[in-house]
Amino acid sequence: MPSNTLHDDYPWTSPDLPLVVSAPMMKITMGRLAVSVSANGGIGFLAGGFDLSSLLQNLSEAAEYAKSTNVPLHDGLLPIGVGVQNWGSSLPLLIEALEAHPVAAVWFFAPKHLCDFLDWAKSIRQLTHDRTKIWVQVGTVAEAMEVAKTTKPDVLIVQGSDSGGHGLAQRASLLTLLPEVRDAFDQEGIDIPVLAAGGIMDGRGAAAALALGADGVCLGTRFLACQEAVIAKGYQDEVLRVTDGGTSTVATTIYDVVRGIHGWPQAYIGRGVANRTYLDAVYGGMGDAENVELYNEAIKMGDAGWGPEGRMTAYAGTGIGLAREVLPAGDIVKSVQQEAIQVLQKSASRYDKR
């Protein structure tokens, strides 16, 4: 088990508790959320997205917030991570930001080619003398094996099909993907810690991921309903309202189209709440130009642009129905850890008599 190494690298986390990570979500998980998660024993990620031109500013604000709340540096590093969507990001901008504010980890996702990770990992490792850890998120067993053998990340994140926002169009859920990756690693003697992402909303999902072989869990959608999320009220209300995410969310490229985001590699789609934009495109035969125009009109409506008949995008995973109240990010971390342990102990004790 590589899990002790994992906690050694992030000494503010406890090896006696499941590792809980807040996943980077573009424009939503910024400094306050990331620092709050780490201040409560998790690992918080600030989202860089695909445009890193404001990353230096965002990291400065995160550092400021950490200082103002007495969250210390560890080994000279801000105890949070930064997430980047490699396909559109600038490595020089990342390095510039990390020179000013080195962080504990950088989370790679969605490169044009998997081999692109090599240069990124090398530059970051050189910059902080291997102190900043490289995390890579993948969506298939084949990707996991290739990344493990080439980039050799410090942490591999396996993203299952329930995840919100972007992911591979073709993939399994964590139920089968995670144990198959774990077996492949074991067979090849690869001891990179594996974290689970996609569909984990509470301690039950975390317990399930641990049973499937994960060394820790990453939550995205659950943190849409937290106090520190930088999220429009209309969007957050949608997260609280919507249930039955298997039918109420859809995996599609239409939300990228109306938002004017064109660079995602072809294999990726984004999961969000099915709304008018989607229904008009898929069932109404509406062309992209008209849909874009209507989307741009909807932006002017503010929070009223979301909702059952809305057009504003609410990216979220299939677990959206399990996000029922807005909590402080730190409370989410702690409740997921405690519930996961309770669930495992209760499930195990049921068969103790044997």
Place this chain on the structure above:
Amino acid sequence: MPSNTLHDDYPWTSPDLPLVVSAPMMKITMGRLAVSVSANGGIGFLAGGFDLSSLLQNLSEAAEYAKSTNVPLHDGLLPIGVGVQNWGSSLPLLIEALEAHPVAAVWFFAPKHLCDFLDWAKSIRQLTHDRTKIWVQVGTVAEAMEVAKTTKPDVLIVQGSDSGGHGLAQRASLLTLLPEVRDAFDQEGIDIPVLAAGGIMDGRGAAAALALGADGVCLGTRFLACQEAVIAKGYQDEVLRVTDGGTSTVATTIYDVVRGIHGWPQAYIGRGVANRTYLDAVYGGMGDAENVELYNEAIKMGDAGWGPEGRMTAYAGTGIGLAREVLPAGDIVKSVQQEAIQVLQKSASRYDKR
């Protein structure tokens, strides 16, 4: 917890072990497999499919096999279940078969309308004075609630998106679907046992499902690789060969088209290994007529009709990469039970020091 009731209804199962069920798979899970599963402490289901004209004969053979292997009746019932695809099945044929060979449970799936279950449940319950239990498989929280309040089944099976063969095109995996159904039931005071299906291949998946709130687990794809499966060698070899099911399997209707099966309700698709039939239809622009013709030619090839360039359908779930050896069905039941308990106890003990 309704789990004790569950074991009371199937007294050859042990309340000290996780309940393991072999899911009905059309033409594959017949009497020998179903009886072997039940003889080893699970609950085996004989698949009726959508055409029940040979069910009486198949049940007679199951009864014969049970007798020859000293598997006793319980309360006058054969200790197995029968699965039916309601959309195409004949209730009179089912009743005729059950009159001759009453069984412990009937598993409903895929009706034209959910309310169709009512007559089916009533007729079966009358026939055996409530001894034959009604199991219903659903794919969304909404379906679970409607069925629970109308049909009031004895067991509800929640089918997640990783499942092989047919299921709803739009649904979540068990990771989010199962806890949301469980919460909805708890909130409404519904105490119907909930079983998990879709993506469970071994004790890790079973442990995960139990942590997510399941009272037991159903395995389909895993039993494709068992000695008692009625399955072509070409198909079974495919199950052993294929890995990385998130990308190597696809959810589609094209396999129904080439097999000449036309009655599935619109919301359903079937997951199977991506093969020439699929690639030609989706990427090659091949019309249905030509694809059907090529499929019918491939049938003549026997086992060679399967494989990477084959055209024969290999329905399977995303967990196909975790089916690595052909075992006796009873050994699968026992290993899933034992591994699930070990996984839960090991996962729980990791946090014992708290």
